[in-house]
Every structure is written in C-alpha cells, then in structure tokens.
Amino acid sequence: xxxxxxxxxxxxxxxxxxxxxxxxxxxxxxxxxxxxxxxxxxxxxxxxxxxxxxxxxxxxxxxxxxxxxxxxxxxxxxxxxxxxxxxxxxxxxxxxxxxxxxxxxxxxxxxxxxxxxxxxxxxxxxxxxxxxxxxxxxxxxxxxxxxxxxxxxxxxxxxxxxxxxxxxxxxxxxxxxxxxxxxxxxxxxxxxxxxxxxxxxxxxxxxxxxxxxxxxxxxxxxxxxxxxxxxxxxxxxxxxxxxxxxxxxxxxxxxxxxxxxxxxxxxxxxxxxxxxxxxxxxxxxxxxxxxxxxxxxxxxxxxxxxxxxxxxxxxxxxxxxxxxxxxxxxxxxxxxxxxxxxxx
Numbered sequence: 001x002x003x004x005x006x007x008x009x010x011x012x013x014x015x016x017x018x019x020x021x022x023x024x025x026x027x028x029x030x031x032x033x034x035x036x037x038x039x040x041x042x043x044x045x046x047x048x049x050x051x052x053x054x055x056x057x058x059x060x061x062x063x064x065x066x067x068x069x070x071x072x073x074x075x076x077x078x079x080x081x082x083x084x085x086x087x088x089x090x091x092x093x094x095x096x097x098x099x100x101x102x103x104x105x106x107x108x109x110x111x112x113x114x115x116x117x118x119x120x121x122x123x124x125x126x127x128x129x130x131x132x133x134x135x136x137x138x139x140x141x142x143x144x145x146x147x148x149x150x151x152x153x154x155x156x157x158x159x160x161x162x163x164x165x166x167x168x169x170x171x172x173x174x175x176x177x178x179x180x181x182x183x184x185x186x187x188x189x190x191x192x193x194x195x196x197x198x199x200x201x202x203x204x205x206x207x208x209x210x211x212x213x214x215x216x217x218x219x220x221x222x223x224x225x226x227x228x229x230x231x232x233x234x235x236x237x238x239x240x241x242x243x244x245x246x247x248x249x250x251x252x253x254x255x256x257x258x259x260x261x262x263x264x265x266x267x268x269x270x271x272x273x274x275x276x277x278x279x280x281x282x283x284x285x286x287x288x289x290x291x292x293x294x295x296x297x298x299x300x301x302x303x304x305x306x307x308x309x310x311x312x313x314x315x316x317x318x319x320x321x322x323x324x325x326x327x328x329x330x331x332x333x334x335x336x337x338x339x340x341x342x343x344x
Contacts, residue, residue, distance in 0.1 A: 035066065040135065041054075046139055063137070133160060136159075138156055217248070220243070221242065241286075245282075286310065316338055
C-alpha cells in the first residue's frame with residue numbers, strides 16, 4: 001500500500017508539472033477607443049503615441065467618457081473640475097468659453113485629435129460639446145517640443161468619438177432645473193459584413209436658462225465619422241462635426257462691493273444681469289472636417305498623418321461691468337462688441 005501511494009503521488013506531481021500554465025498580460029488599450037470605467041491606462045497626448053501612463057515621464061490626467069457621464073458635464077472645463085493643478089470655471093457663471101488655469105497659466109491651448117483647435121495665446125474661440133468626445137486629457141507642464149507654441153502650464157487634448165467594431169445604440173432625454181431640455185443620441189458599428197467599414201454618428205440638442213436673468217444657452221451639434229480598413233495594416237478615419245450655439249452663454253462680471261462685501265447692508269442678487277436684454281447677443285457656429293491615416297509598416301514602425309480644416313465663427317455683444325467706487329451702489333458699464341472668424 002505504501003508503494004502504491006508513492007506511485008500515485010509521483011504521477012500526480014508529473015501531471016501537475018505538465019499542466020503548468022504561463023500567464024502573460026499586456027495592455028492593448030487603444031487611446032482613442034472607449035474605455036470601460038473611469039481609469040485609463042494609456043495616453044495619446046503626452047508622447048503622441050499609445051504610451052502607458054505609468055511609463056510616461058510627464059503628469060497627465062485622463063477623463064474618460066464614463067467619468068464625464070458620471071459627472072454629468074456640459075463643458076470641457078467642467079470635465080476638468082477634479083484634475084490636480086487646474087482652476088476651472090474661474091469666471092463663475094460666465095461660461096461662454098472653456099477657460100481654465102493650469103499651474104497658474106491662463107489661456108491654456110486646446111487640441112482636438114492631435115491638432116490645434118480654436119485657441120491662441122490670448123483668446124479662446126472654439127468650444128466642443130463633451131457629448132461628442134471620447135476622452136479629455138490634461139498634459140501638465142511644458143510640451144512645446146511635441147506641440148509647438150504652448151504655454152508652460154500645459155495643454156488640453158480632446159479625442160473625438162470614433163467608429164467601433166462593436167455596435168453602439170444609445171439615446172437619452174433629460175429635463176431639469178432652469179428649464180433644461182436635452183436630447184442626445186449615439187449610434188455606430190459595422191457598415192459591411194467583413195467589418196472593413198465602420199461608422200459613428202452622435203448628436204445633441206440642448207436648451208437651458210443660465211444662472212443670470214434673461215440669458216439662455218442653446219446648442220445643436222452633430223458629428224458623423226467613418227473608418228475604412230483596406231487591409232489589416234491600414235486604417236483611414238474621416239472625422240467631421242458641426243456645432244451651432246444660437247445662445248452661446250453668459251460672459252460678464254459683478255463687483256466685489258455688493259457680492260463679497262455688502263453695500264449699505266445689501267447684496268446684489270446672484271442672477272442680476274449687468275447688461276441689457278435688448279442689447280445682449282452671444283452666438284457661435286463651427287464646422288470641422290478632417291481625417292486620420294495610419295499604416296503599420298512593421299512591428300516597430302507605424303506611419304501616421306492627420307489633417308483638419310475648420311472654421312469657427314462667433315459674435316457677441318454685452319454691456320459689461322467696468323468699475324464702481326468702494327461702498328457705492330452705482331455700477332459703471334461699457335459696451336463690448338466682437339465678431340470673429342477663425343480658420344484653421
């Protein structure tokens with residue numbers, strides 16, 4: 001019996017040795033594709049390659065689509081609220097543009113799909129609705145080596161939603177405070193049986209009163225996209241979008257005296273409109289069309305080429321707060337009017 005037991009134990013040990021499994025793990029996450037959850041493992045903006053965040057020698061934050069949905073954001077600046085080193089919405093309810101401070105620097109440049117988008121060293125014109133975006137990345141610190149003229153604070157890199165091989169069918173309707181009414185859709189998937197042609201179509205329409213009396217925010221946006229795989233090593237993606245803001249939001253200021261400090265024991269109401277409803281105007285329209293081409297030459301070398309043409313038109317006029325004397329109940333105003341078109 002003892003000999004038999006030894007033999008069984010030996011055979012069992014041999015069987016276990018033969019069934020030993022070697023497990024290897026690798027991250028195949030595409031930094032332009034949807035991410036399940038709020039934690040991304042790769043970034044495209046820090047090195048302009050699909051680099052792992054843990055291997056990137058720069059501070060980068062990635063806000064995924066799921067995180068933007070969880071935060072219920074309606075602007076890119078809102079998506080960056082919980083990112084370190086960022087001061088968002090510093091103008092309070094003044095929300096016409098996505099203006100943020102990164103590491104103390106203002107007018108942080110923005111990039112869309114790797115290309116400069118709607119921003120200069122002294123102004124911000126373009127605003128992408130976050131519903132059209134797959135992710136928002138914040139690169140902190142100097143990045144001029146890769147991106148050219150950017151300020152030392154950092155930059156914001158946005159990635160559009162792209163066609164996927166998995167079908168996407170999503171539709172939503174929302175109502176809420178300040179007469180919010182919103183409808184949005186997101187559909188996509190294969191167009192051909194062989195999976196070589198994919199599409200994505202998403203859009204949104206929103207109307208809502210702002211915090212300030214007599215101001216509204218209305219928007220219509222749509223973004224069609226197509227991806228073609230002529231072979232296993234080549235990918236061509238067409239990215240387009242159109243966005244119109246008939247009421248682009250509020251941009252004004254209130255003085256310290258009357259808000260932080262009272263004047264004769266009174267405060268200015270938070271919804272007080274410094275301007276005049278008969279004079280106010282805030283309007284913006286933008287059209288973008290571009291493509292991304294990628295060809296894998298071998299296991300070590302990949303050729304990529306991106307291009308985009310866009311036009312952003314905006315018009316606004318307000319009576320803006322100018323100045324007021326300390327403890328004075330009189331507000332000085334001045335007219336501000338601007339019409340601008342940016343072609344890029």
